[in-house]
Amino acid sequence: MKSVEMAKVLSIGFLNDSICDLKILCPKIAKEAKAGQFVEVYPDNGENLLSRPISICEIDKEVGSIRLVFQVVGKGTKLFSRLKVNDEIRVLGPCGNGYNLKGGKSVLVGGGIGVPPLIETCKQLEGEKIVVLGFRSGSFLVDEFEKLGAKVYVATDDGSVGFKGNVVELLKSENIVGDNIYSCGPKVMLKFLSMYAQEKNIDCQVSMEERMACGIGACVGCVVQIKDGDGWVYKKVCKDGPVFDSKEVCW
Amino acid sequence: MNTKVNICGVELKNPVMTASGTFGSGREYSEFVDLNRLGAVVVKGVADKPWNGNPAPRIAEVYGGMLNSVGLQNPGVDYFIENDIPFLRQFDTKIIVNVCGHSIEEYTNVVKKLQGQDVDLLELNISCPNVSEGGMSFGTDTKMVEKVVQEVKKCADKPLIVKLSPNVTDITEIAKAAVSGGADGLSLINTLTGMKIDIYKRQPVLQRKIGGMSGPAVKPVAVRMVYQVCKAVDVPVIGMGGISNAEDAIEFIMAGATGVSIGTANFINPRATVETVEGIEEYMRKYGVKDLSEIRGIIE
Structure with a gap:
């Protein structure tokens, strides 16, 4: 069941110049939320009417909060990035189906702003976890995956962190395989990942936008x-x- | 206090309904609103066969509104009859079926299949700007409008509302043509054609380049057209175009509309329909309006 809630900002910060890290209190949404789902956040500024879909990075069912890590790209996300602790924002969710979490050896593959929803996914998955993250330049959230007990590989387009190249090239060069792939990222990344998964005969779930x-x-x-x-x-x-x-x- | 309205012989508990294409068949919004509270649900366009619609991106945000180029994606009339009518019949609300087609034959095929089905009214969509055949191309020429309405009316066993496009020079001419073809009622406005260009990618935001604009920004245009049409013809009019709340809805009623539809506002506030119903009731209480007929069309 979905709800619309006025969510209170519990904390807000930045992971780098353009990636905002926002924790909001929305008990009804948090109660229902699953890994891989998203919420719709409304700018409510009179000009930008449509809600912004933002993936859920983490769910805290005890506190009743969710964590959103998003890139500031336009007027809506800029507005969200300027929220202060205790401000309220209108949120609808949880939306979408989420990942179908299975057992065995899991490979989580994220690209850019597709990385955040893999945090909750990684938290909930049991067994061996390999996380492969791709960025244009630099990286974020890497240490959090490590704390969750995953083996983390990083690829960057400019070689500033880890492997120089894209995630699929990295998967190939390290010959990373597993029982299931959970992924989120740009469509072109998902397309080549899908080909890799098919080659290696691994079930692969892709989160699209x-x-x-x-x-x-x-x-x-x-x-x-x-x-x-x-x-x-x-x-x-x-x-x-x-x-x-x-x-x-x-x- | 009486919020009931009569649309072409069908009594609605209140004038508030949903604009076709913004509310599906009510399922999605039933998580947020009690469909029993609505005067009617106007369902998303139904064609004789499943339609794929247009490639994405289909949505673009613009100042005070949005553009869409969905292109009437729908699973077809057989699916509608089997799945959506039984769903909606669980609720005490009227069902208005929006009928779309690429040709007169496709329109009449849908209407024939709906004969004897448990629905209340038909809405003929000759105003969608996002299809290359049928839709708006039928709704912008008076002779064509009259002909399509005549043919569809022959097979319709329910009152027929014709939904008009605002993308015309004189909407009253189109309205008169629809009535002369046999329309029992009119609904307006469908979306205004519009376009948005991404200056960084140097290309249109919508894959189909041009789409239909809706949302609060179009409301004054819609109020004006509803006003003009209500003065020009003598059939019930369902007004829509940027209605987000009761104040907006009451403007349309004062312009002459019998019914009012909430469209894009559903996307912005999933409870917009029910809040509009409540707001109209509150207005009536506060200003001593016992029946909506007291304020309908009061603008000279």
Whole structure:
């Protein structure tokens, strides 16, 4: 069940120049939330009417809070980044399906702002965990994955941290395999990851994104092509996704 | 206090309904609002066969509103009859089916399949700007409007509302053509065509380049058109276009609308429909309005 809540800011900070780290109190949403789901955050400034979909980075069911780590890209996210402790913000959620968490050896693959939802996913997964993160330059959240007991590999486009190249090149060079892949990142990364997973015969869940309006499946704005028999259908990222089986997606 | 309104012989408990394409068939919003509180649910466009709609991106935000180029993606009338009518019938609200097609034949196919089905009213969509055939291309020419309405009316066993496009020089001419074709009521406005360009990527935001604009920013245009149409024809009008709350809705009623639809506001506030119902009741109590007919069309 989804709710709309006026969420109180518990803490706010920055992981680097453009990545904001926000913890908000929203007990109803936190109670229902699962790893890989997202929330819709409303700017409520009169100009930017549509809510911003932001993935859930961490869930604290005891406190009733969620943590959002997002990139400041436009007017909406800039506004959220200027919130102060005790400010309130309107949030709808939890939205989408989330990851289907399985056992065995897990490989978590994140690219850029696709990294944050893997924190909660990593927390909840049991067994051996390998985390492969890709960034353009620099990195964030790496130490948090390490604290969760995962073996972490980092790739950067400019070679400033770890392996110089992209995550799929890194997976290949280290020959990283497992029983399941959980991933989130840019579409092009997910596409090549999907090919890698197929080659190695690993089940791979990909979390997609697309421009959306309502976030709950009504407007039918945020569609992706999903295989259907010999053809395809448009499915909604916000309701049918954001997590899809990589083999279902028409890349 | 009487909030009831009569639309083409069908009595609604209040004038508040949903604008087609913004509320699905009510399922998603039933988590946030009690559908029993709504005058009617106007469902997302239904075609004779499943439609894929347009490629993404389909959504762009603009100042005070949004653009969409969804293109009437829908699972088709058979799916609608099997799944959505039984769902909506669990609630005490009226069902208005928005009918879309690429051709007169496709429109009439849908309406024929809806014969004898447990729905209350039909809304003929000849105003969607996001399809290359049918939609708005039918709704911007008076002769075509009259012809489509005549043909659809022949197969309709429910009152027929015709949804008009604002993308015309004189909306009253289109309204008169629809009524002369046999429309029992009119609804307006559909979206205004619009465009947004991403100056950093140097390309349109929407994959289809042009889409339909909706949201609070279009409201004055919609109020003006509803006012003009209500003066020009003598059938019930359902007003919509940027309605976000009771104040907005009452403006449309004073302009002459019998019903009012909440569209884009649902995306901004999932409870916008019910809050509008409550707000209208509060206005009536506060200002001693016993029946909405006392304020309907009071603007000379």
